[in-house]
Amino acid sequence: MLERTLKKDRTEVTFVLPPYTPPGPVSVVGDFNDWRPGVHTLEPRPDGKRAVTVALPTSQVHSFRYLAAGDYWFSDDTAGDFDGPNSRLHT
Structure with a gap:
């Protein structure tokens, strides 16, 4: 699941996954981090889901x-x- 927060000069996108599906560490990789694993690793939230937020330029794909x-x-x-x-994510 994706959560978006529009800011003045960027869009903050939060990538959210269920607590243990799939099990073990998970990272989001994409053109915004040169497809490098481990740069944006999802961390547990208080609700048990795992998430990471990435700031991206607006009006891009x-x-x-x-x-x-x-x-x-x-x-x-x-x-x-x-x-x-x-x-594919549209900001």
């Missing part, structure tokens, strides 16, 4: 995926748009 333990790559079905196997 970004491709991303999640990477979980065991080299398990997956897309975000809630993104609403896809670029091949990647989820």
Whole structure:
């Protein structure tokens, strides 16, 4: 799930996943972090879900995926748009 907060000069996007699905550490990787795993690792929130917030420029399109333990790559079905196997995010 994606949560967006519009700011004056950027859009803060929070990437949210259920507590243990998939198990183990998960990071969001995309063109905004040069597809580098571990740069944006999801952390537990008080509600048990895992999340990370990334500040992105407004009025742009970004491709991303999640990477979980065991080299398990997956897309975000809630993104609403896809670029091949990647989820696509409009800010």
